[in-house]
Amino acid sequence: MVRLLSVLLVIPLLASCTTIVEGTSKPGVTFEKPGPAGAVPAGLEEFYGQKLGWENCEPYATTGSSRDAYGKKRDVECTRLRVPLDYSKPTGDTITIGVLRYKATGQKIGSLLTNPGGPGASGMASAAGMVSAYRKTDLAARFDLVGFDPRGVGASEPAVRCLTGPERDAERLDLDIDTSPAGLAQTEQENRAYAEKCAAGTKFGAAMLANLGTRDVVKDMDVLRSALGDAKLSYVGYSYGTRIGTEYAETFPRNVRALILDGAVDPTQDQLASLVAQAAGFQKAFDEFVKWCRQKGECPLGDDANASFRQLTTPLIQKPVDVGSRKLSYNDAITAAIQAMYSEQLWPLLVNGLNELKNGKGTTLLRLADAYYDRDEQGEYSTITDAFNAVHCVDDLRLTDKNALLETQKQYKAAAPFLDDGNPPGAALDACAFWPAPVSATPAPPKADGIPPLLVISTTGDPATPYEAGVNLAKALNSRLLTFEGVQHTVFLQGDPCVDAAGVKYLIDQTLPADGTRCA
Template sequence: MLVIPLLASCTSIVEGDAKPGVTFEKRGPAGTVPAGLEKFYGQQLAWQDCAPFATTGTSKQAYGSKRDVECTRLEVPLDYTKPTGDTITIGVLRYKATGQKIGSLLTNPGGPGASGMASAAGMVGDYRKTDLAERFDLIGFDPRGIGASEPAVRCLSNAERDADRLDLDIDTSPAGIAQTEQENKAYADKCAAGTKFGAAMLANMGTRDVVKDMDVLRSALGDAKLSYVGYSYGTRIGTEYAETFPQNVRALVLDGAVDPTQDQLQSLVAQGAGFQKAFNEFIKWCQQEDDCPLTGDANTSFRELTTPLLQKPVDVGSRKLSYNDAITATIQALYSEQLWPLLLQGLNELKAGKGTMLLRLADAYFDRDDQGNYSTITDAFSAVHCVDDQRLTDKNALLETARQYKAAAPFLDDGNPPGAALDSCAFWPAPVSARTGPPKAEGIPPLLVISTTGDPATPYEAGVNLAKTLNSRLLTFEGVQHTVFLQGQPCVDAAGVKYLIDQTLPADGTRCAS
């Protein structure tokens, strides 16, 4: 790709007169600029109050409590192969550095589908406690099609999402499989129909396109090279960026890695094993409490408590707690030990025929606010996944994976025969656009990969494998949670902060413990 080298960027700032409450900044272009994209790389940004960028109760709360953040929109091509065609916008949030600034620190919380703007706003409190706050503007962005970015991918209405959570799809007979596949095809069709630009938007929702947006953002912010922290799926974004723009990498922290050596089915089984491991740790804690409802064989006890919901959900006011929601709530709580007391409360409520806490945990997973409004996280997850990962159409392989998953995570076995219904991606109205094969480390400076021994969602070995594949440094955290950097663990935070500021990696084999 032809690029235009730029040795430095200039900054112009205009406040006040043109638009009250808006600060216009032009800091780019900076670094290398692909030919034909100059107007995007050098665009002016209009910073303003973040309130208009809130799309859910969650983001309203996040932005409202952080008056020292500001937001803007970044214009990018819908299709990078057609830079003079339709454009879309990316929502961006900034907490400004308080001292001698190195540059910007971009972050992504994962998902895919989670709001990077809301996540960054939520990080400000912990971020202020580190030296990063003096040296970097903290930048959160909503990837294309997500949150405040426009247009947003929207497949189901709030009412349809509520109904979908009550649809168990447990019938694995041929007729049941056919019905499930019909529903999955209808969902894919609704995603195209409910999203501006339709299939064209869905075709350009992948990580391939997100990293190009990140490079435009890097330049518009005035940074010649990128500093970035990616969590969970955000590690895939970081890895893809490093492969696509190796010359533009300054420092990347990848925490909670997606395993580059596994295919989609292998990753699913590994994740099941990871959640079983975290569940076992929860049980050790639970059975030390006086009111733990899971006794004897915990897998059996958990199933006996939850599987009656398959036949009869529990009323929670005007809503119902389904089996799916009880499992989702449990998964949500296994992401962090801090949520274990809430899961214990929820399981005790379920034992008493109530479902308030479990439904609340499930709502948090799906990002549903108290007014019944959902964010786009679930729809965006599908949109990214369906163009990032190869289509799964081999029903024998699907059936075998379902069997392996039940074996890897026996606490999640609902007692029904495994099924092999094609998911919505098999009917997706856009092609797979991601690269195939493991990532390549040519031209990439050493990165910092952080992996947690008891991570349920992205198991420890995934981080080991990513660090090895990228020829980067691995930092091990001994704990039970999903991701750890900038979450109050001094050993991990000190190592990551030092790396980001002066690019000094921790010693090989460094381990931290809670």
């Protein structure tokens, strides 16, 4: 099920030539200055035309997971892009954006930027992880694959830091499910303290937190486009990365060449409606998991799978399970299940984990929860959780209506009964209510006049960004919708031949799949 405009055959726009900068040397670093290219906003010329020094990526690894992703790879290279902290003050403080590149092997069209979502996930690590699949496609000859860590994330400096590793471990054991007045007050005090720690633990403090939103990320992405030598942007955004792509198209419509938006954030829903829709999406995925689990045998869930799951997990509220020197909390068990709903490939791990839990063990479930939080075996966490909260707090309106919060909790529990902890709904204000920086976004339906046709990909059983979100985004942007029938979160370049062929063709020659195309 796909929609948009007629198919056009377009001659690819070739990137500008790269200049190796003479007279500039540093051991192990290759300096290039292919920009500026395309439109350059007044006052930002030095950023749009900056030279980039490419080097081995090992110094850019910040945690065990990023070291595993690209620390030892020799077929990728990394650099730092300098951008203003505050674009309204381009001569003021500057920050850097970490960038990773896998170079094209043939006649290059340009760079293909990508972001994995989150917000807060590392685009560098994601791009490095994509290389093996990427090089099997025709994209590898035509585009440099470029992943970047958005401002405040991963290798970008400064990174948002709110909690230390031990503090994050402790936070995961703190359930915050007491919905009595005293319990809600305690939770709100903890959330206030968290916001204060984010300002104290991040360089530039509140000024950095005020300039972390999608509004600023897309400006960084436009600087990167030009510094890489591309007059127009080619981009693949997953999940929250679709919000980045949408906002880029709104902000820089004349700088767009081709955008794939996979796993869309719904532009028509407010935050509370989106939470309920996501709960329904995870319940739908859980129901599919249960069917699969029963077919495979040794399924730990009985006839009423929701009740069985709750019976296994809710005892953890009172008594977490020891896992070596750590403990598996109720929150971690729920997080493990949510993590497994993102991909059918994780379903066997969830079955193993639930069977272990029946026997008083929590190793596999804790490992799944660690993957969600990006915690390595040494106890180091990436910036993903802190950055997620920081971006959310400046991107979205503050939720301070406690009656609305209470009603949403009721709807959430009804939409996803397998996640119901059995406690009464509560309405504690989250950290964003105490955030030391203002909201920088203005909610409005997306409008990007003058952009070329875009490709939106939506998966029928996507738990995190439900299918209708993609339908709505495609309509809002007058773009073509490609439907994938499956149960997972995002799909492009993940092994489905139908989706990959359509996406590759679109990116190379800007030919869209036929209206109504479905892949399964």
